[in-house]
Amino acid sequence: MAKDELWNAFDAVVGWLKPNFPSPKKVLRVTSLGASQIPLWNNHPMGHTPEVAEFHSCPDPQLSCKVEFNSQDTCCFNYPGGQLLQVQLWDVDPPRGPEDGWTIHGLWPDHCDGSFDQFCDDSRRHQNISAIIEQSGKMELLDLMRARWKNIRGDDEHLWIHEWNKHGTCISTLEPRCYPDYVPQQEVVTYFQKTVDLFLKLPSHEILSAAGIVPSETETYYRDAIESALKKAHGQDVRIKCQHGMLSEISYNFNVAGPLELGIFIPASPVGAASNCPLNGIRYRPKKTSRREPSPTKTFPEPTGAPPTGSPFVGKGKLMIQYSGRQHGCIISRGGWFVSGTCATFQAVPGPNNDFFLKSSKGLCAFDDDDGFICSADVDNPTAFTAMDELLSLGEQTVFYSDVIPRRRGQSPIYKSSEQHPLSLEIHWREA
Incomplete structure (x- = not known):
């Protein structure tokens, strides 16, 4: 009897100490989708222990865009925006962010067919994102945003406002009713924290550099080479975009099992519009460089003589x-x-x-x-x-x-x- 009591006590201690790994059944269900997601399996920050309410609010999370919507609780199932895109930018003119790093554009909830909603809740539109994050005490998050979430026009706050109002308000699992003890605007902080967390796990500059794809004024690259390097790191196809033949944007797509804050992010192939980049000759310009001249194939006449007095736009x-x-x-x-x-x-x-x-x-x-x-x-x-x-x-x-x-x-x-x-x-x- 004493031995049985000892083993029962040992099991209780181990059960209390063991980490929250997914069950073997869940592992098999996820891996059967063909997605490589080990880097994003445990989404809790180091040292963070989720509250009990967080564990029991979504006991059996389902993978968005892989399970048909059938009246599931949209606090636990991202719908209709079931495919989340973490979008990064390479801004050269003017250069934004570090010379050796991409910057954040946003986190976008697309429908599973590539369409999307926008500006979904006027009651939760905000114009003071930095103040909201400051009040939450997450100064490290705000510092990272100031360094890596940059607006090409120079007003970073305006971009943050736009991304939350347009995209953040359309993520169903961030609605206030989804929080057991809701504190006003906490979903705003969740959106920016998760976006930054995903971005930091996808260092595009390092990924491309490891494949020999580096910013250059003279080298050009094949689209297949760029996409293959990114796919190798992400585990699924990645969509790239170009402006005037220059690499400018990367979208990493995910389906999510569970709510945005605590869910499991599974890399997914993009849906919707294809890449607009050419098959070859793609330029990947350094950020610290002089602007290129306008295309020599297009010329526009210069005005001659003095403009007529009082004529506008002359x-x-x-x-x-x-x-x-x-x-x-x-x-x-x-x-x-x-x-x-x-x-x-x-x-x-x-x-x-x-x-x-x-x-x-x-x-x-x-x-x-x-x-x-x-x-x-x-x-x-x-x-x-x-x-x-x-x-x-x-x-x-x-x-x-x-x-x-x-x-x-x-x-x-x-x-x-x-x-x-x-x-x-x-x-x-x-x-x-």
């Missing part, structure tokens, strides 16, 4: 923003809306159809569906504009849009579409 001038019936800042050389500092000088380059192109010191200007109005030496297909009632016009459109009024030294992008961009503004010309 010669050189400033692009002034009119918001809510009054002048409110201007556009700077890379295309952002700015309210503090010196306005950029733009040149109106005559076009062939009684229209014109805009050019700043950074290069020709165009509207990009994702980035809004941009001016860069990498723009090969500038947007043709006209003037209407002394306002900048795109076709017959004289109203443009933005997300938020820029603050201090920050910038806000300007878009041609009002979709999810609530601020309407007009752009007029002031002779330089």
Whole structure:
């Protein structure tokens, strides 16, 4: 009897001490999907012991996009955004982040067919991401974001706001009702912490370097070589994107068993749109470099003679923003809306159809569906504009849009579409 009691006591101690490894049944179920996910198996930070409520809230997590949705609890099953994309950027002009490291774009919940929702909960839209993280006490997280989650326009906070409002609010397992003892805005911190954790486990610069793919002004690479190197590290296919033939973006896709915060991330093949990179000749430029010149295959006539007096958008001038019936800042050389500092000088380059192109010191200007109005030496297909009632016009459109009024030294992008961009503004010309 004494021996039995001793063994029972020993079993109780071992049961209390043993780590929370997945059961053999769960291991077999996951590995049968063909996904290599050992680096992401244990998602708890070192030294962190989950609360009891966390263990029992989702006792039998199912893998998103591999199990059909049938009224499961969407606090435990990511739906409809079941495929999570950790997206990284390589920004060269201007360079953002360390010279030897990619930066974070975001964590996006796509549907299992590649479509996606956006801006899913207006009641949880926030404009103060850094303050929320500071209040949580996670200063190490905020420091990492400041170093590696960079906005090409220079206002990192604006990118963080955009990523949470557009994508974070669409992750079903981050809804407030999913937290046993919900503290307001804790799901915001969860989103940014998980995104950074995933990013740190996917060091793209090191992965590519190990395969001999390094930034260079002279070397070019095959798409297969880049994708193969990334697939070897990730365990599944990885989607890459290019801008003007230059490597600029990597998307690592995952399906998740359980909620975002504590779930198991299983590498998954991407769905939806394919890579837009060419099969060969891909450039991977160093960040610390001079800009390349505009494409020699495209030339635009320079204005000749003196511009007619009083004519808008002729010669050189400033692009002034009119918001809510009054002048409110201007556009700077890379295309952002700015309210503090010196306005950029733009040149109106005559076009062939009684229209014109805009050019700043950074290069020709165009509207990009994702980035809004941009001016860069990498723009090969500038947007043709006209003037209407002394306002900048795109076709017959004289109203443009933005997300938020820029603050201090920050910038806000300007878009041609009002979709999810609530601020309407007009752009007029002031002779330089």
